[in-house]
Amino acid sequence: MISTNDREIRKIVVIDAPPDMVFKAISDEKELTEWFPDLAVLEPRIGGKVRFTFYRKNSENQDRDHSPEGEVLEFIPNQKISYTWEHKDVAGFPRTIVTWQLEHIGNNKTRIELVHSGFIGAENEMYDEHREGWNYYLDRLVVHYNIKM
Amino acid sequence: MGASVWKALSDDSRRHMLLLLKDKNMFPSELAEHFDMTLAGVSTHLRILRDADLVKEKREGQRRLYSLNTEATLEIKNFYDQMWSNNLNSLKEFVENKKRKEGKRK
Secondary structure, X not given: OOOOOOOEEEEEEEEOOOHHHHHHHHHOHHHHHXXXXXXXXXXXXXXXXXXXXXXXXXXXXXXXXEOOEEEEEEXXXXXXXXXXXXXXXXXXXXXXXXXXXXXXXXXXXXXEEXXXXXXXXXXXXOOOHHHOHHHHHHHHHHHHHOOOO | OOOHHHHHOOOHHHHHHHHHHHHOOEOHHXXXXXXXXXXXXXXXXXXXXXXXXXXXXXXXXXXXXXXEOOOOHHHHHHHHHHHHHHHHHHHHHHHHHHHHHHHHHO
């Protein structure tokens, strides 16, 4: 598994199963909860709603439930799915994108390439230059949590 | 580790400390002036922030100077990097187990 630059996570994993089985596991609401969130909403069409809920009790690193949500951008059965991934409860969280690309590499094996992109980095043109990364987050957090200065 | 960043950001005092450090590097005693808590209490919060890589610590003689880690947004990304690594392993395990079970039924 490898990860690349500041703004993008890229991982590759080979699974000993055919693409249709893998695709079902990453797109079916019930199967998703077998290995990923506690609750999953994933409408299997472009523009469909996505919402994953991770309960706090399942992670000692979380002190509240997490519910990233977004919409389906691409949905090609057994090949590719991508959706936006945002945290509405963390104001200012960037509109990141999760993309799963499946490739049948024979022998009933599937190669998965997972890319999670759109993290704020120094070169992210979505934001004003002076509002680079951390300051942007911090200011949003202040607004979000109403910190009185 | 990246995952602790959420925990670090969950507390009002710690977020306030980050804001203060955003303007100026400070010693714990200076930070303590802004809070109704003991120096030990401030140090505990700073340790949590440091462990989450949100602040950096630098020794100056007997004292430790704290500054904001301006690369902290990377921590959000690190959090996900770790999360995907863990979950891809879970995915692999889930699908391969399922395939094995189905194979046995045939």
